[in-house]
Amino acid sequence: MTVKRFLKIFSILLFILIVFSIYNSIYFDIPRKELEEKYATYPSDFLILNNGSRIHYRDQGNISGPTIMLLHGFTSSLFSFDRLVPLLTKDYRVISYDFPGFGLTGAVPSRDYSFQSLLDSVSEIRKELKIEELILLGHSMGGRVAWHYAAEHPDEIEGLIIVGSGVIANDKDFIKFQENNGDPIIFDLLRADFPFKEQLLYFTPKFFAAQGAKTSIYDQALVTEELITLFHELALLDGTRLAFGDMMSQVKKNDFIDDLDLLKSIEVPTLVIHGEKDNLVNLWSVKYFEEYIDDVDVQYYSDIGHFPIYEDPQRSFKDINKFILSLK
Numbered sequence: 001m002t003v004k005r006f007l008k009i010f011s012i013l014l015f016i017l018i019v020f021s022i023y024n025s026i027y028f029d030i031p032r033k034e035l036e037e038k039y040a041t042y043p044s045d046f047l048i049l050n051n052g053s054r055i056h057y058r059d060q061g062n063i064s065g066p067t068i069m070l071l072h073g074f075t076s077s078l079f080s081f082d083r084l085v086p087l088l089t090k091d092y093r094v095i096s097y098d099f100p101g102f103g104l105t106g107a108v109p110s111r112d113y114s115f116q117s118l119l120d121s122v123s124e125i126r127k128e129l130k131i132e133e134l135i136l137l138g139h140s141m142g143g144r145v146a147w148h149y150a151a152e153h154p155d156e157i158e159g160l161i162i163v164g165s166g167v168i169a170n171d172k173d174f175i176k177f178q179e180n181n182g183d184p185i186i187f188d189l190l191r192a193d194f195p196f197k198e199q200l201l202y203f204t205p206k207f208f209a210a211q212g213a214k215t216s217i218y219d220q221a222l223v224t225e226e227l228i229t230l231f232h233e234l235a236l237l238d239g240t241r242l243a244f245g246d247m248m249s250q251v252k253k254n255d256f257i258d259d260l261d262l263l264k265s266i267e268v269p270t271l272v273i274h275g276e277k278d279n280l281v282n283l284w285s286v287k288y289f290e291e292y293i294d295d296v297d298v299q300y301y302s303d304i305g306h307f308p309i310y311e312d313p314q315r316s317f318k319d320i321n322k323f324i325l326s327l328k
Contacts, residue, residue: 029238032106039079039234040104049124051112056104057097059129061089066158066324067131069122070096073140073164075212075244077103077234080139084309087317092324095134097125099142101247107239113247115255118145119152126156135324137161139309140281144258147270147289151262159327160270161320164278164306166285167258174256177285204241206232218277218305263292270296271323273316275304297323 040046043060058078068088070081078096088094098105099121101113110117122145126134135158138146143165150160168174209232213223235241272289274281283300290298299319301308309316 028236029241030233030236032104032238035233035237036104039230044104047125047128049121049128051108051110053100053108053110053121054105055097055100055121055125057095057125058085059093059095060085061092061094063093065092066327067093067095067134068324069126069131069134069136070094071122071136071138071142071145072096072099072102073142075102075231075235076140079103079230079234080307080310082310083313084316087313088320091321092135095125095129095131097121101240101243103234104237106237107243111243111246112250113243114250115145115148119149122149123153132156133158135159135161135327137163137320138165139163140165140306147263147266150268150270151266154267157268159324160266160268161273161323162270162289163273163309163316164275164281166274166281167260167263167288168256168285169258169260169288171257173285177256177282204232204235208232209235216280216306217311218275218303219311222311258288260288260292263288266293267295269323269327271319272296272298273301273308273319274298275301275306275308275311277302277304278306280306 040056043058045057045059047055047057049055056078070078070085072078072080077098081096085094085096099118100108118141122136133156136146136150138144138161140163143162146160147162147165150157168177206228210223210228213228213231214220217223235244270289270293272286274283274286276283286298289296301312301315304311
């Protein structure tokens with residue numbers, strides 16, 4: 001075989017391989033009914049907010065105990081608390097829900113996925129479920145929502161728990177965050193600005209979900225095929241990928257920069273839990289909580305990544321339970 005013929009055959013085979021790979025990485029939306037039948041099992045329910053958003057939530061546990069509201073992180077859902085919730089429900093009423101644009105809530109009619117819309121959802125759900133006072137626990141993006149809400153609504157919050165979240169206080173912090181974080185590839189694609197970006201959203205290989213989970217979790221044995229499938233299928237919910245595109249187009253750099261005066265105004269007792277192996281939210285950004293919140297206890301977990309509540313639910317529960325008991 002001549003070199004020329006070999007290169008021709010190799011090129012054809014490479015082309016076929018590329019086409020096959022792209023074809024197997026393009027997924028169409030999964031109908032809402034199909035995913036709800038699979039994942040919205042008891043005690044899942046839905047409620048409608050004032051702006052028409054249909055929110056997926058769970059209200060479970062000890063109705064007579066203190067109420068804990070769980071707020072999940074970016075590209076995540078209430079299912080990220082699955083390993084923690086069973087430990088909490090004996091003594092506490094546990095409320096969890098999917099933010100607009102995420103999980104089984106998915107796209108909302110207003111197409112508003114701003115940070116303010118996340119804060120508003122906390123307030124509306126609290127009122128809809130007739131909760132007078134609650135303990136707010138937020139993971140990652142949900143942690144930022146939690147501390148902002150606690151600062152703005154101190155009379156509603158009995159205690160604040162921040163997990164895998166940090167603070168960006170200025171432009172220098174923002175640059176440092178961009179340079180040092182280990183974001184999954186999909187985050188970069190969502191942030192990028194280029195033609196046909198909307199069409200590219202349908203290029204959603206399962207690899208993206210796998211890489212995101214493996215980046216977030218330090219103990220790779222916990223990154224199961226079941227977990228990867230959950231992340232992947234929820235991203236394919238009808239309308240969700242377009243909602244992600246809306247989110248990223250609405251976000252500006254200043255939206256990431258926090259007001260330290262607001263942080264300093266937090267008066268409620270606060271527990272911070274952070275994995276020392278977290279490569280999404282760097283340890284330096286956690287120091288602001290220690291410096292600016294008067295009543296704060298910071299617990300660092302060795303050999304734990306971005307998901308302490310998933311990676312070590314037993315220790316997380318022990319610290320959370322101890323913290324809540326100290327509020328009495």
